[in-house]
Amino acid sequence: MDARIFWIEAEDHEMATAIKAAQNTFVEFARLAELEHYRLIQVYDDTAIKAFFPVPGEPGVGEHIFLNDVSTDGKIVSGILNASPDFESDLKEGMIVSFPITNVSDWFLVMKGKGIGGFTVDVMWNRFPQERRDLFRDTLPFAWYIDRLDAKCTAQMELQAVPECTRCGQRDLHAGSYRGTICGICTNGGRRLVCQQCGAPIIRFVNQLPLCRRCQSASEHT
Numbered sequence: 001m002d003a004r005i006f007w008i009e010a011e012d013h014e015m016a017t018a019i020k021a022a023q024n025t026f027v028e029f030a031r032l033a034e035l036e037h038y039r040l041i042q043v044y045d046d047t048a049i050k051a052f053f054p055v056p057g058e059p060g061v062g063e064h065i066f067l068n069d070v071s072t073d074g075k076i077v078s079g080i081l082n083a084s085p086d087f088e089s090d091l092k093e094g095m096i097v098s099f100p101i102t103n104v105s106d107w108f109l110v111m112k113g114k115g116i117g118g119f120t121v122d123v124m125w126n127r128f129p130q131e132r133r134d135l136f137r138d139t140l141p142f143a144w145y146i147d148r149l150d151a152k153c154t155a156q157m158e159l160q161a162v163p164e165c166t167r168c169g170q171r172d173l174h175a176g177s178y179r180g181t182i183c184g185i186c187t188n189g190g191r192r193l194v195c196q197q198c199g200a201p202i203i204r205f206v207n208q209l210p211l212c213r214r215c216q217s218a219s220e221h222t
Contacts, residue, residue: 018119021156022106027201028173029107029117030072031192035203037213046110049079050120052103055087063087064105064120067097071214073198077101108141109173115144116173119155168192 026049033047049070054062063086067079078098085091109116121141125133136142142149148158162175165183170192177184185192190205197219200212209216 015120015123018123018155019105022117022119023102023104025117025159025173026072026101026104026107027074028170029109030070031201031203032109032173033070034200034212038208044109044111045113046108048082048108048110049077049104050106050108051077051079051099052105053085053089053091053099056089065091069096071200071212072101073200073212074194075101075199077104108144110144111174113144114147115141116158117155118145121145122149122154125149 029047029049032044036042036044036047046068047070048066048068050064050066052062052064054060065085066082068082070077070079072078076098077100078096081091081093081095081097084093091097106120107117115121118141122145125142125145128136137146137149145155148154159171159173162171162173163178163181164171165178165186166181167186168183168191170183170185172178172183172185174184177187179187185203188205190203193202193204193210194200195202195212195215196210197215198212200214202210202212204210211219
Protein backbone atom coordinates (compact mmCIF):
# COMPACT_ATOMS: atom_id res chain seq x y z
CA MET A 1 0.00 0.00 0.00
CA ASP A 2 1.31 3.43 -0.87
CA ALA A 3 -1.75 5.65 -0.65
CA ARG A 4 -1.10 9.37 -0.27
CA ILE A 5 -1.71 10.50 3.27
CA PHE A 6 -3.59 13.57 2.10
CA TRP A 7 -4.67 14.46 5.63
CA ILE A 8 -1.16 15.03 6.96
CA GLU A 9 1.49 14.84 4.23
CA ALA A 10 1.45 18.49 3.25
CA GLU A 11 2.04 19.70 6.79
CA ASP A 12 4.24 16.98 8.28
CA HIS A 13 6.33 14.86 5.95
CA GLU A 14 8.12 13.02 8.79
CA MET A 15 4.86 11.88 10.37
CA ALA A 16 3.43 10.95 6.98
CA THR A 17 6.49 8.76 6.35
CA ALA A 18 5.93 6.95 9.66
CA ILE A 19 2.23 6.46 8.86
CA LYS A 20 3.03 5.04 5.43
CA ALA A 21 5.46 2.58 7.04
CA ALA A 22 2.69 1.48 9.41
CA GLN A 23 0.28 1.08 6.50
CA ASN A 24 2.81 -0.90 4.47
CA THR A 25 3.03 -3.49 7.28
CA PHE A 26 -0.60 -3.30 8.41
CA VAL A 27 -1.72 -6.46 6.57
CA GLU A 28 0.77 -8.59 8.50
CA PHE A 29 -0.45 -7.01 11.74
CA ALA A 30 -4.04 -7.76 10.72
CA ARG A 31 -3.19 -11.42 10.13
CA LEU A 32 -1.69 -11.80 13.60
CA ALA A 33 -4.52 -9.88 15.27
CA GLU A 34 -7.11 -12.09 13.55
CA LEU A 35 -5.25 -15.26 14.49
CA GLU A 36 -5.34 -14.24 18.16
CA HIS A 37 -9.09 -15.03 18.24
CA TYR A 38 -8.31 -18.71 17.61
CA ARG A 39 -5.71 -19.17 20.32
CA LEU A 40 -6.65 -20.92 23.54
CA ILE A 41 -3.92 -18.96 25.32
CA GLN A 42 -3.56 -15.36 24.20
CA VAL A 43 -0.13 -14.36 22.91
CA TYR A 44 -0.60 -10.59 23.07
CA ASP A 45 -1.32 -8.28 25.97
CA ASP A 46 -2.92 -5.91 23.49
CA THR A 47 -3.58 -5.51 19.76
CA ALA A 48 -4.62 -2.04 18.69
CA ILE A 49 -4.43 0.52 15.95
CA LYS A 50 -4.76 4.27 15.55
CA ALA A 51 -6.85 5.68 12.73
CA PHE A 52 -7.64 9.15 11.44
CA PHE A 53 -11.20 10.42 11.78
CA PRO A 54 -11.92 13.67 9.91
CA VAL A 55 -14.04 16.52 11.15
CA PRO A 56 -17.22 16.50 9.03
CA GLY A 57 -16.98 19.10 6.30
CA GLU A 58 -13.31 19.88 7.00
CA PRO A 59 -11.08 17.68 4.82
CA GLY A 60 -7.66 17.06 6.31
CA VAL A 61 -8.72 18.11 9.83
CA GLY A 62 -9.46 15.52 12.49
CA GLU A 63 -8.10 13.20 15.19
CA HIS A 64 -6.14 9.99 15.45
CA ILE A 65 -8.06 7.64 17.77
CA PHE A 66 -7.13 4.23 19.19
CA LEU A 67 -9.26 1.17 18.33
CA ASN A 68 -9.31 -2.44 19.49
CA ASP A 69 -10.86 -5.67 18.17
CA VAL A 70 -9.68 -4.76 14.70
CA SER A 71 -10.54 -6.64 11.53
CA THR A 72 -10.19 -5.92 7.82
CA ASP A 73 -11.05 -7.35 4.42
CA GLY A 74 -7.99 -5.61 3.00
CA LYS A 75 -9.94 -2.49 1.99
CA ILE A 76 -12.20 -1.56 4.91
CA VAL A 77 -11.15 -1.72 8.56
CA SER A 78 -13.54 -2.22 11.49
CA GLY A 79 -12.85 -1.82 15.19
CA ILE A 80 -14.08 -0.54 18.54
CA LEU A 81 -13.33 3.09 19.40
CA ASN A 82 -11.32 3.55 22.59
CA ALA A 83 -12.38 7.18 22.95
CA SER A 84 -14.79 9.77 21.63
CA PRO A 85 -13.33 12.53 19.43
CA ASP A 86 -12.93 16.02 20.83
CA PHE A 87 -14.81 17.51 17.90
CA GLU A 88 -18.61 17.35 17.67
CA SER A 89 -19.52 14.01 16.15
CA ASP A 90 -21.82 11.00 16.31
CA LEU A 91 -18.74 8.89 17.04
CA LYS A 92 -18.66 7.64 20.63
CA GLU A 93 -16.32 5.54 22.76
CA GLY A 94 -17.25 1.84 22.50
CA MET A 95 -18.83 2.14 19.06
CA ILE A 96 -17.96 -0.32 16.29
CA VAL A 97 -16.89 1.77 13.30
CA SER A 98 -15.63 1.09 9.79
CA PHE A 99 -13.37 3.20 7.58
CA PRO A 100 -10.97 2.88 4.61
CA ILE A 101 -7.69 1.12 5.26
CA THR A 102 -5.93 4.30 4.10
CA ASN A 103 -7.09 6.00 7.31
CA VAL A 104 -4.96 3.68 9.47
CA SER A 105 -2.17 5.71 11.05
CA ASP A 106 -0.41 3.15 13.27
CA TRP A 107 -0.64 -0.35 14.73
CA PHE A 108 0.47 -1.87 18.04
CA LEU A 109 1.23 -5.46 19.03
CA VAL A 110 2.15 -5.87 22.70
CA MET A 111 3.68 -9.04 24.16
CA LYS A 112 4.83 -9.23 27.77
CA GLY A 113 4.69 -5.47 28.03
CA LYS A 114 6.88 -4.88 24.96
CA GLY A 115 5.49 -3.40 21.77
CA ILE A 116 6.09 -4.00 18.09
CA GLY A 117 4.95 -1.31 15.66
CA GLY A 118 4.26 2.14 17.07
CA PHE A 119 5.79 3.98 14.11
CA THR A 120 4.30 7.34 15.06
CA VAL A 121 5.48 6.90 18.66
CA ASP A 122 9.06 7.33 17.44
CA VAL A 123 8.26 10.65 15.79
CA MET A 124 6.40 12.02 18.80
CA TRP A 125 9.14 10.93 21.20
CA ASN A 126 11.87 12.57 19.16
CA ARG A 127 9.96 15.84 19.34
CA PHE A 128 9.37 15.74 23.09
CA PRO A 129 11.61 17.88 25.29
CA GLN A 130 13.22 15.96 28.15
CA GLU A 131 10.59 17.01 30.69
CA ARG A 132 7.80 15.52 28.55
CA ARG A 133 9.79 12.32 28.07
CA ASP A 134 10.15 12.02 31.84
CA LEU A 135 6.41 12.61 32.21
CA PHE A 136 5.23 10.13 29.58
CA ARG A 137 7.79 7.31 29.67
CA ASP A 138 5.54 5.20 31.94
CA THR A 139 2.36 6.14 30.06
CA LEU A 140 0.87 4.09 27.21
CA PRO A 141 1.70 3.73 24.40
CA PHE A 142 5.21 5.04 25.18
CA ALA A 143 5.77 2.53 27.99
CA TRP A 144 5.39 -0.32 25.47
CA TYR A 145 8.35 1.01 23.48
CA ILE A 146 10.53 2.65 26.11
CA ASP A 147 13.45 0.23 25.69
CA ARG A 148 13.45 0.86 21.96
CA LEU A 149 13.12 4.62 22.42
CA ASP A 150 15.96 4.76 24.95
CA ALA A 151 18.12 2.80 22.51
CA LYS A 152 17.29 5.33 19.76
CA CYS A 153 15.93 2.53 17.62
CA THR A 154 12.80 2.96 15.48
CA ALA A 155 9.94 0.69 14.48
CA GLN A 156 11.23 0.61 10.93
CA MET A 157 14.76 -0.27 12.03
CA GLU A 158 13.38 -2.99 14.30
CA LEU A 159 11.32 -4.64 11.57
CA GLN A 160 13.99 -4.29 8.90
CA ALA A 161 16.34 -6.23 11.17
CA VAL A 162 13.99 -9.23 10.98
CA PRO A 163 15.15 -11.52 8.13
CA GLU A 164 12.97 -12.75 5.32
CA CYS A 165 11.94 -16.35 5.89
CA THR A 166 13.77 -18.73 3.53
CA ARG A 167 10.64 -20.84 3.17
CA CYS A 168 7.83 -18.33 2.53
CA GLY A 169 9.91 -15.30 1.57
CA GLN A 170 8.02 -13.12 4.06
CA ARG A 171 9.41 -11.05 6.93
CA ASP A 172 7.72 -12.01 10.22
CA LEU A 173 6.98 -9.26 12.73
CA HIS A 174 8.59 -11.31 15.51
CA ALA A 175 12.34 -11.80 15.27
CA GLY A 176 12.17 -14.20 18.20
CA SER A 177 9.83 -16.59 16.41
CA TYR A 178 12.44 -17.83 13.93
CA ARG A 179 14.03 -21.24 14.02
CA GLY A 180 17.17 -20.74 12.06
CA THR A 181 16.11 -18.97 8.89
CA ILE A 182 12.47 -20.10 8.99
CA CYS A 183 9.76 -17.90 10.51
CA GLY A 184 7.49 -19.09 13.29
CA ILE A 185 4.46 -19.31 11.01
CA CYS A 186 6.17 -21.70 8.60
CA THR A 187 7.83 -23.62 11.43
CA ASN A 188 4.39 -24.41 12.85
CA GLY A 189 2.88 -25.36 9.50
CA GLY A 190 1.01 -22.11 8.94
CA ARG A 191 0.27 -20.26 5.72
CA ARG A 192 -0.54 -16.65 4.95
CA LEU A 193 -3.79 -16.61 3.02
CA VAL A 194 -6.74 -14.41 2.20
CA CYS A 195 -10.26 -15.38 3.25
CA GLN A 196 -11.96 -17.20 0.37
CA GLN A 197 -15.13 -15.18 0.86
CA CYS A 198 -14.15 -11.60 1.73
CA GLY A 199 -10.42 -11.38 1.02
CA ALA A 200 -9.37 -10.68 4.62
CA PRO A 201 -5.67 -11.37 5.28
CA ILE A 202 -5.38 -14.41 7.54
CA ILE A 203 -3.01 -17.11 8.81
CA ARG A 204 -4.26 -20.69 8.88
CA PHE A 205 -2.77 -23.97 9.99
CA VAL A 206 -3.48 -27.59 9.04
CA ASN A 207 -7.20 -28.50 9.08
CA GLN A 208 -8.32 -24.88 9.61
CA LEU A 209 -10.87 -23.44 7.19
CA PRO A 210 -9.53 -20.72 4.86
CA LEU A 211 -12.17 -18.28 6.14
CA CYS A 212 -11.79 -15.30 8.44
CA ARG A 213 -13.62 -15.45 11.75
CA ARG A 214 -16.41 -13.17 10.55
CA CYS A 215 -17.16 -15.20 7.43
CA GLN A 216 -16.84 -18.47 9.35
CA SER A 217 -19.25 -17.20 12.00
CA ALA A 218 -21.72 -16.09 9.33
CA SER A 219 -21.57 -19.47 7.59
CA GLU A 220 -22.20 -21.28 10.86
CA HIS A 221 -25.38 -19.26 11.42
CA THR A 222 -26.89 -19.81 7.97
